[in-house]
Structures are given as C-alpha cells and as structure tokens.
Amino acid sequence: MELSKEQSEFLHRQKKEKLQVRCMQWFIFLGFLILWELSADFEWINSFIFCSPSIVARCFWEMLQEGSLFTHIGITLLETLVSFSIVILGSILIAILLWWNPKLSKILEPYLVILNSLPKSALAPILIVWLGANYKTIIVCAISVAVFGSILNIYTGFVTVEADKLKLIKTLGGNRLDCLRLVVIPASLENILSVMKVNIGLCLVGVIIGEFLAARAGLGYLIIYGSQVFKMDWVLLGILLLCIIAIILYALLHALEKQMKY
Amino acid sequence: MQPMLELCNVGYTYHTTAGETVALKDISFSVDSGEFVSIVGPSGCGKSTLLNIIAGLLPLSQGELLINGMPRDDYTEPIGYMLQKDHLLEWRTIYRNITLGLEIQKKLTPEAKVLIDNMLKTYGLYDFRNSYPRHLSGGMRQRAALIRTLALSPKLLLLDEPFSALDYQTRLHVADDIGNILHQQKITTLLVTHDLSEAISMSDRVLVLSSRPAQLKADYTISLSVEPKTPSTARNAPEFRDYFNAVWKEVDHGTIERAI
Numbered sequence: 001m002e003l004s005k006e007q008s009e010f011l012h013r014q015k016k017e018k019l020q021v022r023c024m025q026w027f028i029f030l031g032f033l034i035l036w037e038l039s040a041d042f043e044w045i046n047s048f049i050f051c052s053p054s055i056v057a058r059c060f061w062e063m064l065q066e067g068s069l070f071t072h073i074g075i076t077l078l079e080t081l082v083s084f085s086i087v088i089l090g091s092i093l094i095a096i097l098l099w100w101n102p103k104l105s106k107i108l109e110p111y112l113v114i115l116n117s118l119p120k121s122a123l124a125p126i127l128i129v130w131l132g133a134n135y136k137t138i139i140v141c142a143i144s145v146a147v148f149g150s151i152l153n154i155y156t157g158f159v160t161v162e163a164d165k166l167k168l169i170k171t172l173g174g175n176r177l178d179c180l181r182l183v184v185i186p187a188s189l190e191n192i193l194s195v196m197k198v199n200i201g202l203c204l205v206g207v208i209i210g211e212f213l214a215a216r217a218g219l220g221y222l223i224i225y226g227s228q229v230f231k232m233d234w235v236l237l238g239i240l241l242l243c244i245i246a247i248i249l250y251a252l253l254h255a256l257e258k259q260m261k262y
Numbered sequence: 263m264q265p266m267l268e269l270c271n272v273g274y275t276y277h278t279t280a281g282e283t284v285a286l287k288d289i290s291f292s293v294d295s296g297e298f299v300s301i302v303g304p305s306g307c308g309k310s311t312l313l314n315i316i317a318g319l320l321p322l323s324q325g326e327l328l329i330n331g332m333p334r335d336d337y338t339e340p341i342g343y344m345l346q347k348d349h350l351l352e353w354r355t356i357y358r359n360i361t362l363g364l365e366i367q368k369k370l371t372p373e374a375k376v377l378i379d380n381m382l383k384t385y386g387l388y389d390f391r392n393s394y395p396r397h398l399s400g401g402m403r404q405r406a407a408l409i410r411t412l413a414l415s416p417k418l419l420l421l422d423e424p425f426s427a428l429d430y431q432t433r434l435h436v437a438d439d440i441g442n443i444l445h446q447q448k449i450t451t452l453l454v455t456h457d458l459s460e461a462i463s464m465s466d467r468v469l470v471l472s473s474r475p476a477q478l479k480a481d482y483t484i485s486l487s488v489e490p491k492t493p494s495t496a497r498n499a500p501e502f503r504d505y506f507n508a509v510w511k512e513v514d515h516g517t518i519e520r521a522i
C-alpha cells in the first residue's frame with residue numbers, strides 16, 4: 001500500500017526518536033563504565049573497594065576458563081527454575097482448589113493474605129534450622145517468596161471471570177469441570193502469564209536470599225563470600241550476571257506471551 | 263395437543279443476608295408447541311428469574327412446572343438459552359464457539375457438523391467460521407450465538423433480552439433474521455424483552471408481568487393481518503398500534519426503557 005507523505009514522515013520521525021533514545025541509553029551505560037574505569041586508573045576512587053570494569057572483566061575471563069563460572073550460574077539458574085516451576089504449578093493447582101471450593105477459599109483467605117505480606121527473608125533463618133544449610137532451604141526459600149502472592153493473583157483472576165460466561169456453559173449442559181476447562185482457565189491464561197513474569201524475578205530474589213545464608217555455590221554465594229573476603233570483583237561479577245539472567249528469563253516469558261496471543 | 267410448557271403457581275424467593283426478595287409469585291401460563299411467546303415487564307420484576315427456573319439453573323421451589331408434559335427435572339432434552347450478550351469465547355474461532363455445546367455433551371457427530379455447516383451458510387457466517395469473534399460485527403456475533411444455541415437442536419428456546427446489547431438498526435435486522443429462523447423451524451420460544459414493539463412484532467402471544475413480585479397481568483394473543491408476517495412487516499400491520507397501546511397500558515411505565 002502506498003503511504004501518504006505525512007504518514008511516512010511521521011514514521012520517519014518515530015524511528016529517529018527511537019534511535020535517539022537507544023543511543024542515549026548506550027551512551028549512559030558506556031559513559032558510566034568509562035568514568036568508572038578512569039576513576040579507578042587515576043586512583044580517584046579506591047579500586048580495592050570499588051573495583052573497576054577491567055578487573056571485573058578479567059575476573060570473568062579467569063572464572064570462565066577454570067569453569068567455576070558455569071557452576072555458579074548453573075546452580076543459581078537451576079534453583080530458580082525448579083522453584084519457579086513448583087510455584088507456578090503449585091499455585092495454579094491451589095487456585096483451582098480454592099475456586100472449586102468457595103468455602104475453603106473463605107477459610108484460607110486471611111492466612112494467605114498474612115503470609116503474602118510477611119517479609120519472606122524473615123523465614124530464611126528458620127528454614128535453615130528446619131531443613132539444613134543446603135539446596136532444599138534455598139528452593140523452599142524461593143518458593144516462599146513467590147507462592148502466596150501468586151496463588152492470590154491467579155485465584156483472583158479465576159473468580160473475576162464473567163459470571164454469565166459460566167452461566168452459558170451451564171445452559172449448554174456443562175458442569176463445573178467444563179466451566180473450569182472451557183472458560184476459567186482459558187480466560188485466565190493472560191493473567192497467569194503476567195503472574196509468571198513477576199514470579200520469575202521473585203524466585204530469583206528468593207534463591208539469592210537462600211544462597212546468602214545456606215549455599216556453597218551459586219551467584220548468591222559468590223556475592224556474599226566475595227564481600228566477606230573483600231574480593232569485590234566477585235561481588236560485582238555476581239551482581240552483573242544476576243542482572244543478565246533476570247533480563248534473559250524475563251525476555252523468554254515475554255516471548256512466550258507474544259506467542260500465546262490469539 | 264400437549265402444551266410444550268406449563269407453569270402452575272410458580273414462585274421464587276431469593277434469600278440473602280440483606281433479606282429476602284420475592285421475585286415471582288403464583289405465575290401460571292402455558293405455551294403450545296411451536297408457539298412464540300414474549301414476556302414483557304418492568305426491569306427487575308423477575309423475568310430472568312423465570313427463565314432461569316425453566317432452564318433448570320435455579321431450583322423450582324414453589325409451584326409446578328411441566329415441560330412437554332414431564333416434570334422439569336425429568337425433561338432431559340436440551341433447552342436453548344440465549345443471554346443478553348453473545349458471550350462468544352474470544353479465544354475460540356466462530357466454528358469452535360458454535361460447537362461448544364455439542365463438545366460439552368459429546369454430540370459432535372458428522373450429522374451435527376452438517377447441520378452446523380448448513381446454518382453457517384444460511385445465516386451468512388460460513389466465510390467467517392475460522393475467524394475469531396472480535397472480527398465480527400455485533401449482529402453477526404449474535405447470529406453466531408444463536409447457531410451455537412440451535413446446534414443442540416432444542417425443542418424449547420429461551421431468549422433473555424437477546425438484542426438489547428445491539429444498536430437500534432442492527433437490532434431490527436437481527437430480530438428479523440432470528441424471528442424468521444425460529445418461525446421456520448417451529449421451535450417453541452419464550453422471548454424476554456423490554457421493547458414492546460419487538461414483542462408484538464415477533465410473537466404469537468405477549469405476556470405482561472407486573473412489577474416485583476412478578477405476577478401475570480395480561481395475556482394477549484397477537485394476530486396481525488400481514489403476509490408474509492416477519493418482524494419488520496408486522497410493524498406496518500393496521501392492528502399493530504392497537505396492540506401496542508393495549509400492552510403499553512398494562513405495563514408499569516416508570517421502569518420500562520425505550521417504548522418505541
């Protein structure tokens with residue numbers, strides 16, 4: 001189709017603006033790195049405490065070669081994905097149970113609300129006592145951070161499905177299970193995906209809290225151990241890798257969400 | 263002839279913590295097989311409640327209700343029920359929306375598919391069968407909802423203000439379409455509407471309910487001298503105005519929306 005002159009000018013302006021925004025974003029990022037590096041080189045800041053990009057990069061390279069980097073990343077990633085899967089499957093199942101049984105949901109609601117508003121890092125020390133300083137504690141910790149909010153959100157999505165849609169299923173001779181599988185779940189998919197997007201981040205937070213307290217490996221361990229022995233390059237590398245992991249996981253879910261649009 | 267639907271002193275009361283609401287009281291009427299009957303009455307008087315009881319969505323707590331001569335709960339054949347909005351499921355194609363009832367009842371047979379294809383063609387939706395509901399106009403969506411209801415081959419059809427979500431022009435059109443379809447197929451139909459013209463032009467009979475608790479106030483048999491009788495030609499019949507005035511007088515006016 002032929003675009004009018006105004007339309008193509010408009011699109012051109014839009015494109016230009018987008019490019020400018022991208023350029024500025026990279027400029028800030030690179031400017032920050034350069035300034036940091038220079039300040040360390042000229043000893044405006046103490047590079048022992050504040051480190052520098054080149055030290056972090058060297059650290060990255062060394063750990064990459066000895067392979068320990070993959071261990072740390074792999075463990076953190078594995079723990080995150082395991083707890084994330086348990087949170088999602090678990091909260092969908094529990095939300096279904098609550099939807100199915102309104103009385104049960106009335107009974108449990110205050111508990112869920114309280115557990116959800118509790119700062120979960122407060123639970124971590126108890127978990128260590130109960131479960132020991134191992135991966136179990138870390139996974140349970142991550143689950144506890146995400147699961148209550150996730151149940152509440154998914155359940156709220158379930159009960160806000162239009163009542164008349166359920167009535168429709170009944171007029172067509174369907175039962176409660178038909179309501180669930182034909183209306184409630186499909187109507188909630190979008191909501192479940194956005195809950196997932198929030199939860200992948202929360203699980204990562206939970207895993208790091210757990211690793212701070214109970215790990216022998218993983219990025220959280222790298223960060224906490226690095227800070228204890230004043231190896232700031234480990235700390236900063238750990239944080240950087242966490243950022244990257246968070247971005248990648250989020251992007252994956254975002255792509256999934258795009259796929260699901262009918 | 264056995265009436266298709268017989269109500270005898272049917273009543274219904276809602277109980278909530280705020281108190282009880284008597285919605286229906288001593289409703290008695292019968293509908294013959296193949297008849298098209300409209301129910302009008304002020305909003306909130308209990309029309310939807312009545313249809314819900316007939317459809318079996320609410321229990322029959324007072325009175326007697328026979329369908330095709332059988333008590334309500336023994337009548338196991340499908341009853342079609344169309345609601346105000348079309349409630350097409352946005353994530354299903356038109357075709358898969360239409361087969362929803364058949365799927366639920368595990369009756370999606372080759373014969374049923376032929377029936378559906380024929381209806382899709384007759385009602386001009388065949389080319390849209392693989393589209394999603396959001397691509398269809400309001401009138402087309404309502405026709406799709408009708409096919410979904412008719413796909414179960416109900417002998418009794420309940421329509422609860424099925425056109426009121428449509429704009430006036432589309433409404434006339436769809437009422438015409440649907441009226442013709444139902445008259446052709448001789449399905450016994452109960453139409454709830456607040457549009458008196460719609461009621462008179464589409465029906466063989468018009469029942470007027472009082473305001474809550476709903477009681478049967480009047481029962482008009484409509485005979486209009488137009489050929490062919492369709493909802494839109496009916497409006498030009500000489501008797502139309504007389505019926506309109508008569509029904510209009512019976513209805514509580516405060517609450518009736520848009521009379522003409």
Ligand SMILES: Nc1ncnc2c1ncn2[C@@H]1O[C@H](COP(=O)(O)OP(=O)(O)O)[C@@H](O)[C@H]1O
Pocket residue numbers: 276277278283285304305306307308309310311312474
């Ligand atoms: N689930 C319910 N609980 C309590 N009261 C209800 C319920 N449904 C309807 N009502 C009340 O019953 C009366 C009749 O409702 P309805 O049958 O929907 O009226 P109509 O369809 O004629 O507008 C209304 O006053 C309404 O407030």
Ligand SMILES: [Mg+2]
Pocket residue numbers: 309310311422
């Ligand atoms: Mg109503």
